[in-house]
Amino acid sequence: MDVLDGNALAGRLADLLGWDATDSLIRCRSCGDGGAVARVAVYVSAMGAVARCRSCDAVLLTVVDAVGGRSWFGMPGIDALEVRRA
Amino acid sequence: MSFITRGFSGRRAERDPRLPPGQTLVGDWPVLSAGPTPEIDADEWEFVVRTENGDHRWKTAQLQALGMEDITVDIHCVTHWTKLDMPWRGVSLDRIFDEVETAHDFVMAHSYGGYTTNVPLEDLLDGKSWIAFEADGEPLTPEHGGPARLLVPHLYFWKSAKWVRGLVTMPDDDPGFWEQNGYHLHGDPWQEERYW
Amino acid sequence: MTRRPTAWHTATVVDVRPETPTAKRLDLDVPTWPGNDAGAHLDLRLTAPDGYQASRSYSIASSGDGTRVVLAVDEVPDGEVSPFLVHDLRVGDEIEVHGPLGAFFVWMPPADDDPRPVQLIAGGSGVVPLYAMARAHAVAGDASEFRLLYSVRTPDDVFFRDEIAALAESGAVDLDLVFTRSSPPEASFPPGRLTAERLRDAVVPAAHNPRVYVCGPTPFVEAVSRWLLDAGHRPGDIRTERFGGS
Numbered sequence: 128m129d130v131l132d133g134n135a136l137a138g139r140l141a142d143l144l145g146w147d148a149t150d151s152l153i154r155c156r157s158c159g160d161g162g163a164v165a166r167v168a169v170y171v172s173a174m175g176a177v178a179r180c181r182s183c184d185a186v187l188l189t190v191v192d193a194v195g196g197r198s199w200f201g202m203p204g205i206d207a208l209e210v211r212r213a
Numbered sequence: 214m215s216f217i218t219r220g221f222s223g224r225r226a227e228r229d230p231r232l233p234p235g236q237t238l239v240g241d242w243p244v245l246s247a248g249p250t251p252e253i254d255a256d257e258w259e260f261v262v263r264t265e266n267g268d269h270r271w272k273t274a275q276l277q278a279l280g281m282e283d284i285t286v287d288i289h290c291v292t293h294w295t296k297l298d299m300p301w302r303g304v305s306l307d308r309i310f311d312e313v314e315t316a317h318d319f320v321m322a323h324s325y326g327g328y329t330t331n332v333p334l335e336d337l338l339d340g341k342s343w344i345a346f347e348a349d350g351e352p353l354t355p356e357h358g359g360p361a362r363l364l365v366p367h368l369y370f371w372k373s374a375k376w377v378r379g380l381v382t383m384p385d386d387d388p389g390f391w392e393q394n395g396y397h398l399h400g401d402p403w404q405e406e407r408y409w
Numbered sequence: 410m411t412r413r414p415t416a417w418h419t420a421t422v423v424d425v426r427p428e429t430p431t432a433k434r435l436d437l438d439v440p441t442w443p444g445n446d447a448g449a450h451l452d453l454r455l456t457a458p459d460g461y462q463a464s465r466s467y468s469i470a471s472s473g474d475g476t477r478v479v480l481a482v483d484e485v486p487d488g489e490v491s492p493f494l495v496h497d498l499r500v501g502d503e504i505e506v507h508g509p510l511g512a513f514f515v516w517m518p519p520a521d522d523d524p525r526p527v528q529l530i531a532g533g534s535g536v537v538p539l540y541a542m543a544r545a546h547a548v549a550g551d552a553s554e555f556r557l558l559y560s561v562r563t564p565d566d567v568f569f570r571d572e573i574a575a576l577a578e579s580g581a582v583d584l585d586l587v588f589t590r591s592s593p594p595e596a597s598f599p600p601g602r603l604t605a606e607r608l609r610d611a612v613v614p615a616a617h618n619p620r621v622y623v624c625g626p627t628p629f630v631e632a633v634s635r636w637l638l639d640a641g642h643r644p645g646d647i648r649t650e651r652f653g654g655s
Contacts, residue, residue, distance in 0.1 A: 137510035138452035165513035172245035173292035191395035199395030
């Protein structure tokens, strides 16, 4: 199973947030490493997508899609996600 | 809003009356991961049970000396695949908890690499779970959780924590990794306890 | 800069043609498409009669404000979606697409007089978004230096072969093709995997401060990124897009 990067989350996050978050900035709560969502390591499986910090492997974000249009967007490892309106 | 795509049928899947609701029989054994496969030194490997009364530790030989048994079980992944009649070999949690005293009713399983999952103690005892070292007659490969994983076949397979390093008893049913992120606290396939 | 809105659209297939022995070029008409920047991708979703859905991401070879979207889909052996797109999709079929996506991995003509050179590094079908960037650069008459280093198995596996050759011939892009399995008679190197040395010789030197875009399978992107850092390029100047098989 290959590790991808945050570009692989673009569609899922756009479905959840209504906008493409790949160039939004986040910072790892564990080690402080920061950068665009597109740069993080992303593990995708049928369980969901798990975004991890490339420096310390801490889980930053999770996306779980259930049936019936329900999804969960977890942000266990970041303090805030930058929102770009323009 | 989605419409059916002309000509697309998805992967062909078999059905079997022994399947829990929403499950499909598969012939292979899919690998699903939430992170990198941890590198575990077999010589350093140790299994710990931590209770309110202290720690119990076993190295591989000590744990296996409690009694390895061969079992055949069905496993059900919340992502809808099921494998029937799968042979496994491991140590029953009953043997492990023979040596452990706790008043707590719940357990958090901890894995090398940081994965966690919560299970009620009663779902681990009375022949319901093992620390498994072999599957399909072979030592567990790293991608499938080797050298050892928790095996709790009557619950969805995310509860069968890969790369298990220990169990910590707890008074409350605190959520583990997937349970924090959308998956059901309990995970009974026959009740289709998949999500919150 | 106003961001293009991301949404689900219905696309109609208007053309399907062979691109390589294992890939097809798909022309889609998407009337509600807001246009896309070069390097963007879309998610394509297929729905079976029982409601089962499968979704995969594909980079877009086209860019600009139009409603015509061009994809190049390589068949992944035992894949779930790509074999359907390569073998079963017909002109007139409708499919759902989600996009444009990819605000990070895009190139736009510099708004100011930014003379920074651009280095594109492609592994296999990773060339699709980079081809889109090279084409957008030519169409815009953009004056920056553009180089494309494209690693591919054999001459038959080159995507957009004629278009890329034309870009090279016109001087819009400096092209370096690396053949890893078999090369044409006129190639200057015998076939072989891309190495750190070959990369260093081919790419814009770090001292010239290029923006670098790398796209391909994860192992390719990881190796190339490491070599670029070793060659002095800064992490912030390198943008990457990895893909897996399915």
